[in-house]
Amino acid sequence: MKKNILVLLVLSLFLTGCWDRRELNEIAITLAMGIDKVDEGYELSAQVVVPSEVAMNKSTGRSTVTLFTARGKTIYEAFRKMTKDSPRKIYPGHLLILVIGEDLAREGIADSLELFSRDWEIRSDFFVVVAKDMAASEVLNVTTTLEPIPANKMFNTLKTSESAWAATNGITVAELITDLVSDGKEAILTGIFVTGDLEVGSSRQNIESITPVTRIKYDHLAVFKKDRLVGWLTERESRGYNDITNSINTTVTTISCPGGGKAVIEIIQFESVVKGDVKNGQPEVNIDIKVDGNIGEVECEIDLTKQESIKELSKSYEDEVKDIINQTIDTAQNQYQTDVFGFGDALHRSNPKEWKKLRDHWDQKFRELTVTVKVDVKLHRMGTVDESFLEKLRD
Amino acid sequence: MGFFWSKNKDKSKPAASLQSNENELNQLDSLKTNLQVNLQKIKDTLGKSSDIIIREIRIGKDDSIKAGIIYTDGLTDTPTLNNFILETLMLDIKGIELQKKISPEQNFISVLKDYAMTVGEIKDLKNFEDLFTGLLSGDTVILIDGFAQGLIISNKQWVERGVNEPTSQTVVRGPREGFSENIRVNTALVRRKVKDPNLWMESKIIGKRTKTNVAVMFINGVANEKIVDEVRKRLDKIDIDGILESGNVEELIQDAPLSPFPTVFNSERPDIIAAALLEGRIAIFVDGTPFVLVVPALFIQFFQSSEDYYQRADIASLIRLLRFFSFGIALLAPALFIAITTFHHAMLPPALLISLTAQREGVPFPAFVEAMIMEITFEILREAGVRMPRSIGSAMSIVGAFVIGTAAVEAGIISAAMVIVVSITAISSFVSPTYDIAIAVRMLRFGFMALAASFGLYGVTIGLIALILHLCSLRSFGVPYMSPLAPFNISDQKDTFIRLPKWKMFSRPRLITPQNQVRQVNSGTAKPAPEKK
Numbered sequence: 004m005k006k007n008i009l010v011l012l013v014l015s016l017f018l019t020g021c022w023d024r025r026e027l028n029e030i031a032i033t034l035a036m037g038i039d040k041v042d043e044g045y046e047l048s049a050q051v052v053v054p055s056e057v058a059m060n061k062s063t064g065r066s067t068v069t070l071f072t073a074r075g076k077t078i079y080e081a082f083r084k085m086t087k088d089s090p091r092k093i094y095p096g097h098l099l100i101l102v103i104g105e106d107l108a109r110e111g112i113a114d115s116l117e118l119f120s121r122d123w124e125i126r127s128d129f130f131v132v133v134a135k136d137m138a139a140s141e142v143l144n145v146t147t148t149l150e151p152i153p154a155n156k157m158f159n160t161l162k163t164s165e166s167a168w169a170a171t172n173g174i175t176v177a178e179l180i181t182d183l184v185s186d187g188k189e190a191i192l193t194g195i196f197v198t199g200d201l202e203v204g205s206s207r208q209n210i211e212s213i214t215p216v217t218r219i220k221y222d223h224l225a226v227f228k229k230d231r232l233v234g235w236l237t238e239r240e241s242r243g244y245n246d247i248t249n250s251i252n253t254t255v256t257t258i259s260c261p262g263g264g265k266a267v268i269e270i271i272q273f274e275s276v277v278k279g280d281v282k283n284g285q286p287e288v289n290i291d292i293k294v295d296g297n298i299g300e301v302e303c304e305i306d307l308t309k310q311e312s313i314k315e316l317s318k319s320y321e322d323e324v325k326d327i328i329n330q331t332i333d334t335a336q337n338q339y340q341t342d343v344f345g346f347g348d349a350l351h352r353s354n355p356k357e358w359k360k361l362r363d364h365w366d367q368k369f370r371e372l373t374v375t376v377k378v379d380v381k382l383h384r385m386g387t388v389d390e391s392f393l394e395k396l397r398d
Numbered sequence: 399m400g401f402f403w404s405k406n407k408d409k410s411k412p413a414a415s416l417q418s419n420e421n422e423l424n425q426l427d428s429l430k431t432n433l434q435v436n437l438q439k440i441k442d443t444l445g446k447s448s449d450i451i452i453r454e455i456r457i458g459k460d461d462s463i464k465a466g467i468i469y470t471d472g473l474t475d476t477p478t479l480n481n482f483i484l485e486t487l488m489l490d491i492k493g494i495e496l497q498k499k500i501s502p503e504q505n506f507i508s509v510l511k512d513y514a515m516t517v518g519e520i521k522d523l524k525n526f527e528d529l530f531t532g533l534l535s536g537d538t539v540i541l542i543d544g545f546a547q548g549l550i551i552s553n554k555q556w557v558e559r560g561v562n563e564p565t566s567q568t569v570v571r572g573p574r575e576g577f578s579e580n581i582r583v584n585t586a587l588v589r590r591k592v593k594d595p596n597l598w599m600e601s602k603i604i605g606k607r608t609k610t611n612v613a614v615m616f617i618n619g620v621a622n623e624k625i626v627d628e629v630r631k632r633l634d635k636i637d638i639d640g641i642l643e644s645g646n647v648e649e650l651i652q653d654a655p656l657s658p659f660p661t662v663f664n665s666e667r668p669d670i671i672a673a674a675l676l677e678g679r680i681a682i683f684v685d686g687t688p689f690v691l692v693v694p695a696l697f698i699q700f701f702q703s704s705e706d707y708y709q710r711a712d713i714a715s716l717i718r719l720l721r722f723f724s725f726g727i728a729l730l731a732p733a734l735f736i737a738i739t740t741f742h743h744a745m746l747p748p749a750l751l752i753s754l755t756a757q758r759e760g761v762p763f764p765a766f767v768e769a770m771i772m773e774i775t776f777e778i779l780r781e782a783g784v785r786m787p788r789s790i791g792s793a794m795s796i797v798g799a800f801v802i803g804t805a806a807v808e809a810g811i812i813s814a815a816m817v818i819v820v821s822i823t824a825i826s827s828f829v830s831p832t833y834d835i836a837i838a839v840r841m842l843r844f845g846f847m848a849l850a851a852s853f854g855l856y857g858v859t860i861g862l863i864a865l866i867l868h869l870c871s872l873r874s875f876g877v878p879y880m881s882p883l884a885p886f887n888i889s890d891q892k893d894t895f896i897r898l899p900k901w902k903m904f905s906r907p908r909l910i911t912p913q914n915q916v917r918q919v920n921s922g923t924a925k926p927a928p929e930k931k
Contacts, residue, residue, distance in 0.1 A: 005871065012864050016853055024740050024854075026765060027758040032743075032751060058756030096744040097751060126744070152752075 030094035034154030037139025039104035047081035048072045048140040067151045078118045098129045099158040102139040108232035127177040133225040135194040145204040169254035170241040187347020190227040228341040243331025249275040258319045264303025268296045279350030281357040292378045298385040321378040342369045428525045433543035464543035473536030475555030482516045519552035564666040569705040577666045577688035587668040608640040611685035620678045644684040660834040661874040663695035678911030694874035703831035715896035724826035731823045733846035741854035757813040766851035772820040
């Protein structure tokens, strides 16, 4: 009996297992990849970390990453072709960010994403971004400061700004694919672009000065219809998009004071609920937004000790948010005609039966959709001073 | 394999030859009446051993009776011999009319015994076997011409180590005394702690040639009678020429000789033995070694230090958890490191992966070989440290620290991370309060490393399953080795992974002492009751 169990255990070792043994110095860790459209198919770029340059004590001053590119009819073909150039097999298990070139995005991204959802080595939690007005390989070819590995810088910048600034939105590949296959929501991705001289950007010289000549920045949201990029939202509209889809963690909003001048509301809690409804056969969407905020900055004449002024500021904020949202919805409805907000999904949830009828010509219906926005803001604190010193300055 | 096994089973041949040799000795049988014949036989049997002193004297009125005094130089207390035996025989009893008192001849010896010898322990002697056993364990033998019997006077005395602080199982708080090589001293140390009349001790002589004194000690009524019987049976079965250390006995009576895990506990601390006896365990003392055996021994016992019970319960529990944790590290750390860095890169955070990769740049060996080099180097250093003369110790520690630590990394042969892993493994293996379990881990570690290198975490998992199956299949003198974990016993959990305060420990371990469970009836803290107003 005991022997049988032992035999069983030994045999089970050969049933399955982890046969793909690779030493650490036999793999090329890539943290960022890019896909571009070229004539013969795709061009895949992989930004591979040079470990010895990242390690504190061994650094010799050379670049911390190196870029391998390969072309192929399919993504996988290009991926394997990289070994023609790379001494080690590219290991994508820790991929942090995937950059898609705008040209490819305009032609459709679905085909190129298939590998990333199928391959067992690749996780599904990396961010996907679109290179605005440039090729993905150009974005991956810029050195960065503070974070020695550009992929880390791209990943962390997106993560930080996503939670501290309302106009960016990190979309993982899993979320992207969910959006792509959903009937009632179109995909959206954050834009990434490089400012400054691309030539200088690829060298170490770029980060030797205090102000790097070439920088990587996030801005704008790329609007998709099916899997094709149809246009970009401005920063203000991006902000509106995040307001609607409840993707705001904290942010600040500049509003105008009742008597002229500016004030800033710091949002500490933001919740928006999108509810669909069908009335008389016509779809409707209600957006209910509840905000908790603080007064962050006051650059105008207002007496904050009065209840009235707080109410006025709240009103001003509500108007501002409504304005942003309406403008965003207007752009989506009329300019791009694509339901990036997931209003279709909201209707699907609230009125499943009606949705079946609406689904087939949702594009049309979306353009005529009535959207009601309700904003309710509560201002709590106003910092360490009641009255701004600017008051006394003006006296 | 089959050949090897069959060879092992064939134990009868050497045993038979030993038997024939033994018979030779038995032929000496009983003493003769003629003193010269007896002395000649002693001389013939012992060869010309220079430490055997044979003194022929004349005693009684007119020095008419011939007598022989035989003793082993070095094992006998010479002042006693001179003052109380030789002086008595040769001077004190000269004037006495011995002849008259001893009208029936055979009584002369008993007269000597009853009236003359001023020493404590004295025994009649009838045959040569007793003679040699007594003589060689330090007793003095008196033979009188004309009598086929003699006297054995116990005046053993030899140079021995005193009661010193034990070198293994050291504690910060707790008694500092340790067992010595003398079995009497050792049993006395335990009896001094447990003054219960039910503390029983049974002695046996084991070893045909060494005639080693072995004592089985238990508390009657607390220890499981069946286990005591089993111990007796196994000890009686031992048929060997020599027992030099309790390790010899352990090997001959343990349940699973092929298992790396010890099923017999040992200690050189009287307090641990006393505590074990109180739990209903059985102690086996072996003469000539400070290490006393305890059965039944359970897996968790090897993680319990005596200090756990002298310290506060809370810190004792935390430290005990730490021991189990470091047992895990000592067993698995290199294996997990190998598995993760060669198979499961996705399990590491990116920053750590890059840092480890950077360290491995330029390292010529696979992680497994690297780990083996480091582990074997460490084992060599460790073995050398134990065996070599103390005075060279510092030199070796310099070389060891330098070779393992700095030079290997700087030369690029070994990655720094591997040094960290091997070091923490090494340190962890020393955390265990008993050496025996650390040895088991030390051996198994290499097996796990090989599994990890060839099958990754999957192999490690299979290895762990096999290990747990093996542990659960073991028994120590009928008690499941993994109890009270498997079979699970809720009341015994009070002293397994954690130790509850003493006032919460009402009962003894259930499987060891099924019949006498109660340790304390009504307990509680000594906290005074609140004053009533």
